[in-house]
Amino acid sequence: MRRILTGLVSLFILNNLCAKEIPLVSNIYGRQSISLNGKWNYIADPLENGYYDYRLKPFTTNGFFENKKAQSLSDLVEYNLDNSPLMNIPGDWNMRDANLFIYEGTVWFKKDFKYTKKAGQRDILYFGAANYDAKVYVNGQKVGEHVGGYTPFNFDITDVVKNGDNFVVVKVDNKRAKDNVPTVNMDWWNYGGITRDVMVAQVPDTYVEDYSIQLKKGFQNIIEGWIQLNSQTSGQSVIVEIPELKVKQQLTTDNQGKASFELKVKPIFWSPENPKLYEITINKSDEQINDQIGFRTIETKDKQILLNGKQIFLRGISIHEEAPYERGRAWSKEDAAILLTWAKEMGCNYVRLAHYPHNETMVREAEKMGLMVWSEIPVYWTISWENQNTYENAERQLHDMIYRDKNRCSIIIWSIANETPHSDARDKFLGNLSKYARQQDNSRLISMAMEVTKAPDNMNKLTDNMNEYVDVISFNQYIGWYRASNEEARLMKWDIPYNKPVIISEFGGSAQQGLHGDKTERWTEEYQEELYIRNLEMLDKIDGLSGLSPWILVDFRSPRRQLPGIQDFFNRKGLISSWGIKKKAFYVMQDYYKKKKAEYTK
Ligand code: GCB
Numbered sequence: 261m262r263r264i265l266t267g268l269v270s271l272f273i274l275n276n277l278c279a280k281e282i283p284l285v286s287n288i289y290g291r292q293s294i295s296l297n298g299k300w301n302y303i304a305d306p307l308e309n310g311y312y313d314y315r316l317k318p319f320t321t322n323g324f325f326e327n328k329k330a331q332s333l334s335d336l337v338e339y340n341l342d343n344s345p346l347m348n349i350p351g352d353w354n355m356r357d358a359n360l361f362i363y364e365g366t367v368w369f370k371k372d373f374k375y376t377k378k379a380g381q382r383d384i385l386y387f388g389a390a391n392y393d394a395k396v397y398v399n400g401q402k403v404g405e406h407v408g409g410y411t412p413f414n415f416d417i418t419d420v421v422k423n424g425d426n427f428v429v430v431k432v433d434n435k436r437a438k439d440n441v442p443t444v445n446m447d448w449w450n451y452g453g454i455t456r457d458v459m460v461a462q463v464p465d466t467y468v469e470d471y472s473i474q475l476k477k478g479f480q481n482i483i484e485g486w487i488q489l490n491s492q493t494s495g496q497s498v499i500v501e502i503p504e505l506k507v508k509q510q511l512t513t514d515n516q517g518k519a520s521f522e523l524k525v526k527p528i529f530w531s532p533e534n535p536k537l538y539e540i541t542i543n544k545s546d547e548q549i550n551d552q553i554g555f556r557t558i559e560t561k562d563k564q565i566l567l568n569g570k571q572i573f574l575r576g577i578s579i580h581e582e583a584p585y586e587r588g589r590a591w592s593k594e595d596a597a598i599l600l601t602w603a604k605e606m607g608c609n610y611v612r613l614a615h616y617p618h619n620e621t622m623v624r625e626a627e628k629m630g631l632m633v634w635s636e637i638p639v640y641w642t643i644s645w646e647n648q649n650t651y652e653n654a655e656r657q658l659h660d661m662i663y664r665d666k667n668r669c670s671i672i673i674w675s676i677a678n679e680t681p682h683s684d685a686r687d688k689f690l691g692n693l694s695k696y697a698r699q700q701d702n703s704r705l706i707s708m709a710m711e712v713t714k715a716p717d718n719m720n721k722l723t724d725n726m727n728e729y730v731d732v733i734s735f736n737q738y739i740g741w742y743r744a745s746n747e748e749a750r751l752m753k754w755d756i757p758y759n760k761p762v763i764i765s766e767f768g769g770s771a772q773q774g775l776h777g778d779k780t781e782r783w784t785e786e787y788q789e790e791l792y793i794r795n796l797e798m799l800d801k802i803d804g805l806s807g808l809s810p811w812i813l814v815d816f817r818s819p820r821r822q823l824p825g826i827q828d829f830f831n832r833k834g835l836i837s838s839w840g841i842k843k844k845a846f847y848v849m850q851d852y853y854k855k856k857k858a859e860y861t862k
Contacts, residue, residue: 377423578810610634612636
């Protein structure tokens with residue numbers, strides 16, 4: 261009888277081995293972890309043969325996720341992940357396998373890893389991002405799925421990971437679809453793959469899941485914060501320390517597993533001139549988390565943006581998450597350092613990270629280098645405004661962007677959309693998203709990149725209803741490229757009927773680096789240079805102009821850009837070529853920012 265019972269109990273346990281997606285573990289880089297970066301085997305699977313049977317039903321057994329091997333010479337197994345080619349992860353498959361350059365579909369990835377389990381610890385499998393749909397399996401068991409190409413996700417794999425040898429299989433699918441976010445149509449490369457860091461973090465059974473430590477809104481001398489455990493455990497003691505500020509605060513969690521605090525201290529402000537970060541530690545008896553956090557205030561007053569109470573001008577540049585020197589999707593510290601150093605050389609104090617959340621390292625490096633950040637979700641162009649699932653997808657991406665980076669003082673603006681066409685459904689969608697953004701974080705500014713309505717007599721009007729929802733009016737305009745000539749820029753007038761600061765989130769034009777000619781000749785460096793000169797003259801006159809982020813720092817890959825010999829599938833609006841050489845217009849911006857800096861430090 262006893263034996264039968266024990267048998268039943270173990271059967272029950274086996275059937276309930278549960279691994280699942282869990283709320284993001286904040287600051288994954290500040291935790292104990294092992295990296296799963298490096299070589300992964302992969303199989304491109306355009307027919308999704310490893311996922312569906314020949315009747316197109318998903319396999320419950322026998323899918324590639326089982327990572328099966330023939331056990332005898334007579335066994336039929338028509339794949340072998342172990343013998344399949346290797347790819348470096350993080351990395352997009354487009355640039356790592358010439359056959360997959362324009363591939364959109366499924367690729368299976370597999371990595372073997374050795375692991376040491378520890379009693380009383382949970383094991384969390386974390387992905388910085390995978391584009392677009394990732395189904396994740398550990399030791400043949402599905403642990404979860406994630407949708408969205410630019411946000412992190414993690415799974416509690418404690419019940420499925422073993423001491424010793426393990427394997428993880430990920431099915432990544434980057435097929436575009438109308439109802440996705442972004443949708444089918446965009447002006448950047450749809451790089452597929454596991455594009456950011458992968459790791460297994462080890463945390464105590466009850467761990468600090470999330471925390472926030474920032475200046476209290478409206479105060480320069482009160483730090484406000486909270487710590488949230490992964491379970492509703494009350495009476496847990498947690499200590500927050502900021503040694504440099506002589507802060508050592510003992511906290512006790514309430515019955516929600518949360519502990520909040522306020523500290524009266526006057527930190528040195530973080531700013532572009534002095535990007536001061538404080539070492540912070542959060543200690544629980546069995547856990548220590550380290551972070552570097554800066555403190556600053558950001559607000560608007562009429563048409564001004566105030567950083568730490570002082571009016572600033574955002575000397576910015578837009579950046580895609582693309583590695584310099586034509587190396588595909590950027591992800592590393594080195595990529596971030598090159599891109600951001602170029603921005604600094606131009607004289608920037610601000611970067612627009614377009615058109616989706618960039619990797620966490622990029623945001624952290626920007627912070628260390630004194631660059632303020634605009635961070636955005638890929639609600640771009642013609643999203644399916646009427647579709648509730650699309651809305652939920654966008655909201656989730658917005659949530660995850662804010663969640664991951666809420667302690668990054670470099671981020672001053674959350675952007676929730678780019679160049680979206682007017683309709684009632686779109687207004688409702690964006691209105692709800694902006695309300696949601698404010699609920700998640702009311703300490704930063706909200707914006708979205710809008711378009712201008714052309715009116716008679718060279719008048720450019722801002723008529724978008726969404727302007728009511730934002731703190732900063734921002735719009736993209738392409739006079740000299742898609743509309744009017746460079747010469748006509750001087751005739752343009754602007755009607756911006758809001759008492760809010762204005763940012764030009766994009767302007768620019770293309771040039772092929774090294775192509776020279778008359779300033780009226782398209783694609784030459786001289787044309788682009790002239791466009792920048794005329795646009796700056798024109799934009800400088802806008803009342804309330806508080807910043808610019810021209811389009812764009814570096815040429816980037818885009819399937820929309822097909823002109824042979826010039827574009828060759830690159831958007832050439834970069835101020836730096838895809839091979840890293842500065843174009844003439846770079847220096848126009850550099851001069852302009854030098855003047856702006858002097859003007860604002862008077
Ligand atoms: C835009 C878009 C950006 C494009 C750019 C262009 O307005 O926001 O994603 O790449 O124009 O080059 O046309």
